[in-house]
Amino acid sequence: MNAHDRSLPNARSEEARLHYGDGEYAIMKPGRYVICAVSGAAIPLEALRYWNPVLQEAYAGPKEALQRWQALNPKA
16 A cells, blocks of 8 residues: 555545554555554554554554553563
């Protein structure tokens, strides 16, 4: 998907649906952003760098990813 693809009329304002893998993701439903599982912030796809493929969650940044990891691993 290209951010300038005119064949996706609603992609500019809609949330994307992704399948997160190890080091890559697949776009299941085109859109411009996903929602951070921790903060609830919109993450533009071009800025998405952190996700959990097991939980299928996206994170806005390293701080949110660490918060989620700490919540899941309280004794670590």
